[in-house]
Amino acid sequence: MAAADLVVIRGRVLTQDPARPRASAVAIGAGRVLAVGGDDEILALAGPSTRVIDAAGGSVLPGFCESHMHIFSGAAEMAQLQLDGVHGLDALAAALRSYAAAHPADRVLLAQGADYAILGDAQVDRHVLDSILPDRPVMLVAPDHHTAWANTAALDLVGLLHGADLPPGNVVVMGEDGRATGELREMEAFDPLLEAAGADRYRLGLSTGGEPEPWPQGADFETDLAVMKRGLAHCAAHGITSIHNMDGNLYQLELLRTLENRGELTVRVQVPFHFKPAMDLAMLDKASAMAREYRGDKLSSGVVKLFYDGVIDSCTAVMLEPYADTPGVVGEPLFTPERFTEIAVEIDRRGLQIAVHSIGDGAVRAVLDGYEAAERANGRRDARHRVEHVEVIHPDDVGRFAELGAIASMQPPHPPGAMNFPLEPTISRIGRARWPWSYPWRTLKEAGAHVVFASDWPVSPIDPLAGIKAAVTRKRWSADDPDQSFTLAEAIAAYTVEGAYAQFREDRAGRLAPGFLGDLVVLSGDIEAVAPEAIDRLKPIATVCDGRVTHEA
Known part of the structure; x- marks a missing residue:
């Protein structure tokens, strides 16, 4: 030897x-x-x-395998104002004013990690932000990246002050005065401000699935390479050697291939094609081409990512029954069940893997229905289609993961009270009757599903060790809820061997052999x-x- x-x-x-x-x-x-x-x-x-x-x-x-994260946008956000741990009007004001003074040339001031309860029981709106910074456009983004809050100057800058006609599931919340309150729900509502801030190309793979126009050249391309390297170094510093990126386009793949050719790709990366509601099925030709072109152990594609719903805190996750504290509201899907099934059948026919953001029990069911329809249409294969997040599930759907060979991709930092998310308003919004079926890691594992763990960075801190701790120390919200915690051995496996399995690499990754x-x-x-x-x-x-x-x- x-x-x-x-x-x-x-x-x-x-x-x-x-x-x-x-x-x-x-x-x-x-x-x-x-x-x-x-x-x-x-x-x-x-x-x-x-x-x-x-x-x-x-x-x-x-x-460690980080099986759900956003490398390019996360790396870019590292340079923005971080509000994790900031609570109360005085602390928020001090942070925003200090950041504004240090960034006089920024067209829009962007702040990340603004807790839904950052002001306690009070709501963030444009008037609150105007009282802090009346003359500079500013936007706060929630940790889950599904809600943002903008001041009047920001809304006026991009023409949102009087509302906007947006696709289903995306909302500019309007006040009784006929003007926007400042709350922007889902990406198409706040993407105009990201574009105005010059941060849009870092999120293109997430927001549109499209490519930057014009394609960055020269210094701009080198700047983006440096951003990507910063994100990869952040991964390596936390023991991560492989990531499943959850937004993507050809531009990200080209940046990563350039780093690979220079010998500077320090983490294995899988980048999906992101299918958006406005696309037609012919766009999947691009996904197939990406899969053919990028198929190495260091850099690969072969996955199609979709969003089916939003998040619980803004009532945009799709539920089977109304939110407990918002009667009559069940959330609006980004695809109809029929449309999603049509898309899933075609992706599966092409031999590609599917990964779908599905948080509410209604979304989880619709996505599993789509996977079942794909199996009926195309025949049974080892597809390993993924359901991302699974924050609430109906008991009738638990066994379907194992039956369909679907992977439950879940995040130990996400349950309220587990790590960096507060209990409220989430647990009241879910409702006591659904608590036993919320963030059901062990329930799914014991039903035979493959459960893979990740952080969803930058939604949550990237550290797998913090995630392992959150999985092992998970507490029940009520004494009669099932125990969803993992053992240490199970949690380590969910960050190693299960990550390799999700990427069809269990024959060569995830173990030391x-x-x-x-x-x-x-x-x-x-x-x-x-x-x-x-x-x-x-x-x-x-x-x-x-x-x-x-x-x-």
Whole structure:
């Protein structure tokens, strides 16, 4: 056997490989795992130029797979005002005014992470924002990125002050005075302000699925490469070696391919084609072309992403029964069930994977119905179509995931009270009767579904260790609700082997075993020895992707 390029020794290796679940050392060569075993056994594979990493008793895991995130827009937002943890009018005012003073040339001031309860029981509207910054356009974006709030100057800038005619599910909320309140629900309502701010091309793959016009060249292209690299470095710093991006276009793929050609692609990336309601089925030719062109282990496509509904907090998630605190409202789908089924049948016929944002129980059912119709039309295959989020499910639909081979893609940071989202207004909006079927990780797992975990960054902090902690320490909202928490082993698997399964790579990724891809993370301590509440205090001291160190503490 050739000498290893890199060895990790003195670790507590959790391989995720049933044939050898534990070891103390790993050897990697030519981008693949050469051997897993004891320190002496692995050190024997080292040569004069072999890099040796001493784990010093820390856990060594397969590299984390971040199975639902938004790399380009998330990376761009890192440079904007961050309001996570800001609460109360005084704190909000101080943050906005300080940011405005530091950014005098910004056409629109953008702030991310504005909690729905940032002002407590009071509502954010244009008048509140006018009292803080009356003369500069400003827009606050909720953590879920489905609601924004703008001041009068911002609304006037883009012609939204008197409302707008928008597609179903997108709303400029109007006040009794006939003018916009400042609340903008869903992307087509607030995209004009992102465009005015010059941030639109970072969200094109999410907002339209289209391409920048004109295509950025020269300095603009290099600027976007730097933004993308910043996002990838953020991933690597958190032990992530593979991501399933959930918005995409050819431009993002071209940026990533340029980085790959320069030897600067530090994370494996899958980029989907984003199908929007206004598109016709012929647009799926582009999705098929992307799948043919990008099919490597470092950079790939082959997935079509759609949004079926919105989110619970703004009552835009689609429910089977009305919201508990908003009688008569069930949310409006972005596609009719019939239209979605037509699209799902065609995507499946092309052999592509489908991933659909589906938060309410009505959306989850409609998407599963579409997958079932695709199976009837095209025949049974190992499609592994995905349902993203699944925040509420009807009990009759639980078993359908396993029956259809559908993947439940879920986010441990998202349940109210689990990490960075408050309990209200979400749990009151869901209603007590639906609590047992909300964020049903264990319910789905025990029913035989493949459950894969992620953060939905930048909606939630990207840290997989924080997600693992949230999964392990999940608390019930009521004593008689089912326990939806995961064990530590289950949570680690949901960030490793299940992520590989979702990407059809379980034969070569997600485990530390001979022949598998050389992706791993070395932690600053033993994840099995720390208290569950302290898991997120551990940090990656080294991340290795494709046999190369991509992050070192």
